Each structure stands twice: as C-alpha cells, then as structure tokens.
Amino acid sequence: MKKSMPRELTRQQYLDLYYYMRLNRAVEETMVKLFRQNKIVGGLYSSLGQEAISVGTCYALEKKDWIAPMIRNIGALLVKGVPPRDIFMQHMAKYDSPTKGRDGTSHFGDLDNLHIVSPISMLGDLIPVMAGVAIGGRYLGQKIVAMTWIGDGGSSTGVFHEGLNFAAAQKAAFVLILENNLWAYSTPVGRQVPLENLADRATGYGMDSYIVDGNNVVAVYKTAREAVERARAGEGPILIEAKTFRRLGHAQHDPAEYVPKEMRAYWEARDPIALYEKFLTGEKLLDAPVKKEIDERLETLLEAEREFAENSPMPPPEFAEGGVYCTGDDCHKIQARWERPIAEVTPPKSSVKAVWTVPGFGSGKGSGGVDAAIHFGDAPAVMDKPANNGRSAKAAAKPAAKTAPKKAKAAAAGASRKARR
Amino acid sequence: MAGGNGAATNGFASGGRQVTFLEAIRQAMFEEMERDPTVLLMGEDVGVYGGAFKTSEGLLERFGWERVIDTPISESAIIGAACGMSYVGLRPICEMQFIDFIVCAFNQITNFLAKGHYLWNAPAPIVIRGPSGGGVHGGPFHSANPEMYFVHTPGLKVIYPSTPYDAKGLLKAAVRDNNPVLFFEHKFLYRRIKGEVPAEDYTVPIGKSVVRREGRHLTILSYAAMMHASLEAADALAKEGIEAEVIDLRTLLPLDEESILSSVKKTNKCLVVHEDTKTGGIAGEIAALLCEKAFSDLDGPLVRVTALDTPVPYAPTLEEYFLPNAKKVFAAAKELARY
Numbered sequence: 213m214k215k216s217m218p219r220e221l222t223r224q225q226y227l228d229l230y231y232y233m234r235l236n237r238a239v240e241e242t243m244v245k246l247f248r249q250n251k252i253v254g255g256l257y258s259s260l261g262q263e264a265i266s267v268g269t270c271y272a273l274e275k276k277d278w279i280a281p282m283i284r285n286i287g288a289l290l291v292k293g294v295p296p297r298d299i300f301m302q303h304m305a306k307y308d309s310p311t312k313g314r315d316g317t318s319h320f321g322d323l324d325n326l327h328i329v330s331p332i333s334m335l336g337d338l339i340p341v342m343a344g345v346a347i348g349g350r351y352l353g354q355k356i357v358a359m360t361w362i363g364d365g366g367s368s369t370g371v372f373h374e375g376l377n378f379a380a381a382q383k384a385a386f387v388l389i390l391e392n393n394l395w396a397y398s399t400p401v402g403r404q405v406p407l408e409n410l411a412d413r414a415t416g417y418g419m420d421s422y423i424v425d426g427n428n429v430v431a432v433y434k435t436a437r438e439a440v441e442r443a444r445a446g447e448g449p450i451l452i453e454a455k456t457f458r459r460l461g462h463a464q465h466d467p468a469e470y471v472p473k474e475m476r477a478y479w480e481a482r483d484p485i486a487l488y489e490k491f492l493t494g495e496k497l498l499d500a501p502v503k504k505e506i507d508e509r510l511e512t513l514l515e516a517e518r519e520f521a522e523n524s525p526m527p528p529p530e531f532a533e534g535g536v537y538c539t540g541d542d543c544h545k546i547q548a549r550w551e552r553p554i555a556e557v558t559p560p561k562s563s564v565k566a567v568w569t570v571p572g573f574g575s576g577k578g579s580g581g582v583d584a585a586i587h588f589g590d591a592p593a594v595m596d597k598p599a600n601n602g603r604s605a606k607a608a609a610k611p612a613a614k615t616a617p618k619k620a621k622a623a624a625a626g627a628s629r630k631a632r633r
Numbered sequence: 634m635a636g637g638n639g640a641a642t643n644g645f646a647s648g649g650r651q652v653t654f655l656e657a658i659r660q661a662m663f664e665e666m667e668r669d670p671t672v673l674l675m676g677e678d679v680g681v682y683g684g685a686f687k688t689s690e691g692l693l694e695r696f697g698w699e700r701v702i703d704t705p706i707s708e709s710a711i712i713g714a715a716c717g718m719s720y721v722g723l724r725p726i727c728e729m730q731f732i733d734f735i736v737c738a739f740n741q742i743t744n745f746l747a748k749g750h751y752l753w754n755a756p757a758p759i760v761i762r763g764p765s766g767g768g769v770h771g772g773p774f775h776s777a778n779p780e781m782y783f784v785h786t787p788g789l790k791v792i793y794p795s796t797p798y799d800a801k802g803l804l805k806a807a808v809r810d811n812n813p814v815l816f817f818e819h820k821f822l823y824r825r826i827k828g829e830v831p832a833e834d835y836t837v838p839i840g841k842s843v844v845r846r847e848g849r850h851l852t853i854l855s856y857a858a859m860m861h862a863s864l865e866a867a868d869a870l871a872k873e874g875i876e877a878e879v880i881d882l883r884t885l886l887p888l889d890e891e892s893i894l895s896s897v898k899k900t901n902k903c904l905v906v907h908e909d910t911k912t913g914g915i916a917g918e919i920a921a922l923l924c925e926k927a928f929s930d931l932d933g934p935l936v937r938v939t940a941l942d943t944p945v946p947y948a949p950t951l952e953e954y955f956l957p958n959a960k961k962v963f964a965a966a967k968e969l970a971r972y
C-alpha cells in the first residue's frame with residue numbers, strides 16, 4: 213500500500229469539494245422528501261455519510277475521463293456535471309429524464325459529452341465494461357482514465373474478478389473505487405469476505421492499491437488524484453479501498469435494525485461534511501458568510517430543479533414500444549475519436565510475428581506453423597514460482613522488463629527471494 | 634477496398650472461388666478489419682494460435698496485438714470489455730471458443746448489451762461469434778445450440794447461417810450493424826461445406842430468409858446444419874412426387890415473418906427442422922406465428938423435427954439418436970404431406 217502524497221489544493225478546489233458534498237446531500241434530502249410524498253416511483257438509495265467518496269474521487273478526474281457510477285454515487289454524477297433535475301426526474305420516471313422513464317435511479321449515461329456509462333443493477337458488471345472503455349480509449353490514442361465504483365458486497369461477484377484480472381493483464385488505465393461501507397444489505401462485511409482490508413483483493417490481480425479514510429474528502433481526493441495520474445501514465449489499473457459506513461438501510465424501505473447502535477454512533481460522529489466543515493473553518497477557508505452563500509445557492513438551485521422535475525410529464529404509454537434497436541435517425545451516432553495516426557494500427561505497420569515471447573525460451577513458429585514446437589533458447593530456464601506472499605503487488609504493477617537479460621535478472625531475484633523464505 | 638487484392642493478404646484467399654464455411658468466416662473478419670480500423674477481434678486463443686478452429690489464423694500477423702487480443706478465460710470480461718470499447722466508437726468482434734461458453738457471459742449480453750439502446754440510447758455494435766452445434770461428438774458442453782436463450786432477448790440480433798456465401802455476407806453485415814449481433818457458426822459445416830463467394834465486397838441482409846428450393850406441397854423451414862439435412866430430404870421427397878419448398882431462415886432474430894407466411898400461404902403445410910432441442914425452440918415461435926397470422930391457410934398441423942429435450946449426449950450412438958437428420962425429416966414430411 214502506498215501512502216498518498218501530500219498535495220496542495222487551491223482554495224477554490226477546497227470549496228468545490230465542499231460545495232459538491234453539500235449538493236450531493238441536499239439532492240438526496242430533496243429526494244427523501246419526494247419519496248415521502250410518493251413522488252418517487254421505485255426505490256430510493258442513499259449515500260448519506262459516503263459523499264466524500266463519490267465527490268473526492270470523481271473530482272480527481274479530467275473532463276475527458278469516463279465514469280460509471282453506482283446507485284450510491286450521485287455525488288460523482290453531480291461533479292461530472294449532471295444537473296440535479298435529471299437525477300430527480302430519473303427517480304420520478306419522468307419523460308424529460310435522460311432515459312425518458314425507461315429506467316430509474318442513477319441508471320443513465322451520456323456517451324458524447326459527459327462520458328458517463330449507465331450502470332445495471334447486477335453488481336460488478338461495470339468493471340470489465342470500464343476496462344474496455346480504457347483499453348478502447350488507449351487504442352484510439354486518447355489519454356483517458358476510466359473509473360467506476362463497487363461496494364464491499366459487489367466485490368464478491370465473479371465478474372469483479374474477471375474484470376479486474378483482464379484490466380490488469382491489459383494494463384488498462386482504470387481506477388476502481390471500492391467503497392467498503394461495512395454492509396451488503398443486511399450482511400456485514402466480515403461475513404462476506406475473510407479479509408480485513410478489501411484492498412488486498414488487488415494483490416491477486418497484480419494491481420497496486422490504496423486504503424483511504426472514506427470520510428475524509430481531502431484524503432480521498434489526493435489518493436484518487438495520484439491513482440488517476442498513475443493509471444493515465446500507463447502503470448495499469450489501481451484499486452482504492454475507501455473505508456466508510458452506510459448510514460441508512462439498503463434503501464428507504466429498510467430501517468437497518470441489524471446494525472449495532474455503537475457502530476452507528478461511531479460513524480455518525482464522523483460525518484464527512486461536518487468533519488470537512490471543521491477543517492475548512494480551522495484553515496480559514498470557510499466562514500459564516502461563505503457558508504450562508506452556499507446554503508442559499510443550494511436552496512435556490514434545488515427548488516428550481518425540483519420544480520422543473522415535478523412539472524415534467526410521465527412518458528406517454530406507447531413510448532414503451534420502439535427504441536430497442538439502433539436504427540435510422542433515432543440511433544446514437546457511432547464515431548471513434550482518433551488521437552493517434554491510424555497507420556499505426558493498420559497494415560503494413562501493424563504487422564507482427566504471431567509468437568509469444570517467453571523469457572528463457574526461444575520462440576515457436578507462428579500460428580501458420582504445422583508443428584509449432586517451443587524450443588529452448590540460450591538463457592537458462594528459470595522455473596521459479598511467483599512469490600505468493602501478498603507483497604508482490606507493487607512489483608507486478610511495474611512494466612515487465614523488455615529485454616532478456618533483465619528478465620533473467622528479475623527471475624533470479626525472484627528465486628533468491630524465495631530462497632530467503 | 635477490402636482485402637481482395639491477393640498478393641498483400643497473407644495468404645488470404647480473395648473471393649471468387651470455392652471456399653469452406655470456415656474460410657468464408659475468416660475472409661469476412663479479415664476484410665472487415667482491412668476496411669475499418671475500428672474493428673477488433675478478441676477472444677481466447679484467437680491471436681497467436683489463430684483460434685481453436687483456426688477461424689482467425691493470420692489475423693494477428695496482419696493487424697497486430699492491439700487489434701487481435703488474446704484474452705484470459707473470462708467470457709464476461711470479454712463481452713464487458715467489448716461493450717466498453719463500443720462506447721468509444723469501436724466495433725469489436727468477440728469469439729467464444731465454443732459457443733457453449735457464451736452462457737458464462739449471459740448477464741453481460743442480456744442485461745448490458747441488449748438493454749443499452751432501449752434504456753439510455755447507447756448502441757453496442759458488437760459481434761459475438763463462435764462454433765456451435767453437434768454432430769462432431771463434442772459432448773454436452775461443446776455441442777450446444779443456445780440460440781434461443783438470446784432470441785428471447787429484445788435488443789439482440791441472432792444469425793445462424795448455412796452456406797459459406799451467407800456466412801461471409803452475414804458476418805460482414807453483422808460487423809457493420811449498430812446493434813449487438815450473435816453469430817452462430819455450425820462447426821459441423823466448417824470444413825465439410827464449400828461454396829462460391831464473390832471476389833467483390835458484399836453483404837447479406839440480416840433478417841431475411843432465402844428460398845433454397847421451390848415447392849408447392851409443403852414448406853420446410855430450417856437453418857444451419859439442418860438446412861442441409863432438409864435439402865437432402867427434399868431431394869428424396871421429390872422422388873416420391875412431393876415437392877417441398879425449403880426455406881433457410883438464416884436470421885432467427887428478427888425473424889423473416891413475411892417470407893414464412895407467404896410460403897405457407899402457398900403450400901398450406903409447414904414443417905420446422907432445427908437442431909436445437911424441441912421445447913422452446915424456434916419451431917414453437919413459428920407455430921404461434923402461423924396460428925396468429927395464417928391459421929385459415931393451414932391444411933395440417935405444424936410439425937417439428939428437432940433434437941430431443943436432453944443435453945447433447947457424447948457417445949456417437951446416442952448423439953445420432955438425439956439429432957435430427959435427413960431421414961427423420963423425410964419421414965415427418967411424408968406424413969405431413971398426406972394431410
């Protein structure tokens with residue numbers, strides 16, 4: 213685990229983080245009111261107490277980067293630039309919502325402008341999808357980073373494993389935020405996963421990882437910023453475990469009586485917004501007039517956004533039909549934005565020898581060969597087993613040495629490490 | 634503009650001659666990748682090895698590691714990553730080493746790919762292709778015909794060709810389509826069937842069936858390997874004075890309702906032959922279609938010749954019993970013709 217580097221923020225950045233956390237909470241508070249008025253069609257999920265994670269991580273991205281938020285990442289949508297009305301209308305199944313009532317909650321996206329991929333309810337599926345966005349972006353020469361979120365619960369799905377392994381094998385510019393909020397619906401994390409730190413899961417994929425206090429927005433931001441920069445630089449995917457707590461039930465219907473009182477009290481005393489306000493006030497970055505200004509700004513904004521959402525109609529019933537296939541004019545225009553010479557990926561420049569280079573071995577014949585025998589090369593074969601001590605993540609995250617002598621050296625080092633144990 | 638000009642194509646046959654079913658598929662991928670740099674191929678062992686059946690042989694040499702990606706054994710990750718690639722404007726082709734393994738990615742396909750356009754206007758121009766079908770003693774996990782899981786999923790297109798010409802033309806059409814397309818390649822046909830493919834670029838329209846043999850006494854609807862069994866049966870039927878009209882469905886989703894109805898309105902009898910198991914097979918859907926739209930035209934019951942409702946058994950004796958064949962089609966058709 214790397215310790216995050218100290219990095220100074222501008223006053224505006226500090227205040228942005230504050231504003232977006234406040235906006236995140238205010239949007240969700242407005243939705244709770246709408247829910248109680250029976251204006252929300254389906255379930256309502258909450259990120260109360262987890263705002264620092266959605267906001268701090270997404271704030272570390274650049275405009276061109278891609279996100280795929282989960283249901284507790286309203287804050288990430290807001291930081292990306294989604295107006296609150298869209299979130300309200302999604303929940304209210306309104307015709308002016310991004311999915312025009314065809315889906316709810318945070319299940320919507322924007323391919324062209326904001327670069328948001330819509331989630332599905334099945335957990336973990338966004339991981340290979342966002343790895344694909346990163347790999348595809350790299351292919352086109354774009355220096356983009358793809359980010360998604362998963363909970364402690366979702367980290368036990370099969371596709372979590374497949375996706376991370378593939379992302380790591382491809383060294384995709386992908387950052388996964390693992391929000392460990394201690395509860396998957398009613399099941400505590402200790403009953404789901406026999407690990408103290410879910411960040412340890414990254415080790416199994418040869419990925420580097422960080423652990424961060426998910427209720428400290430500055431720590432979250434700085435850690436995410438470093439991870440994003442490293443991923444963008446080609447160091448491969450990175451996992452950040454943000455430790456936090458789900459303050460409310462799985463959704464509005466769930467009173468979460470299974471959560472011990474002491475646990476709830478512990479975390480309620482660590483509210484990320486209250487903590488941050490204290491920090492900002494202490495650093496003289498926030499005072500009463502500025503706070504008042506933000507309060508008023510939020511109130512005015514959300515009043516207008518809520519009103520717009522409430523006035524939007526329900527979709528006409530017949531809108532249930534159509535749109536299943538991408539045909540004609542109602543189809544999104546598919547265009548690849550090339551930022552590298554296409555010649556690099558087209559013949560003859562793309563032509564290669566169809567052989568895997570294996571350190572210590574010569575190469576076999578290509579796929580055209582009848583009997584593609586692998587023959588021994590000059591270097592001695594080192595049959596070292598990979599060090600399986602849980603500390604190999606950092607080494608594995610570094611690009612493998614290109615030349616044979618270096619490889620042999622690395623293998624020898626591996627062997628000596630093994631001998632020591 | 635495609636890889637037609639022979640010399641530079643790494644031994645790829647340009648069209649205009651007899652090629653195997655497998656070679657037609659290889660040509661389609663090669664030519665589409667030549668034509669459009671957003672087309673990529675990924676799957677298990679598709680690169681260095683050229684695919685378990687060699688359908689992608691030579692592609693890595695020509696298009697390089699970034700466009701021909703050997704993946705880990707992770708079907709969900711393959712489909713998921715392809716989906717993400719499509720969001721940035723690429724058109725990935727995903728190979729399932731055997732189509733049986735497509736079910737490992739069932740969630741990605743049915744929930745992510747298929748629903749994306751309806752829900753949030755996100756098209757996913759992806760082709761998922763792989764060897765399917767039995768008759769080669771592959772046993773219960775290497776012989777499946779899982780097409781109907783996906784025909785039941787709005788948002789997908791499902792293709793199952795029977796000739797090299799169609800395989801090439803439909804695969805090219807699938808790559809150019811803006812929707813997720815599942816492309817089933819019957820492995821029994823790979824090296825057994827040869828056919829002429831044109832030298833020039835062409836596509837075959839998705840969603841259109843073709844009449845393979847004209848007739849007036851009954852209609853036989855089929856696709857893939859069973860197309861050939863049906864044609865063989867039709868030859869035998871003709872010797873007994875029964876002229877069967879044989880239609881190759883080619884695409885199962887969307888189904889070419891118009892052609893099915895117009896043929897049945899002419900012959901008044903319909904036999905459906907598929908290698909898929911009986912319950913929930915496309916024949917049931919066609920029966921419903923005829924009941925809804927051609928009930929008064931029918932002079933006999935819709936008859937199904939299909940595989941048994943069991944897993945595909947391994948032993949040759951069992952598999953032969955399990956599968957439909959020309960003899961079974963002949964017997965059923967003869968019976969139906971008597972109505």
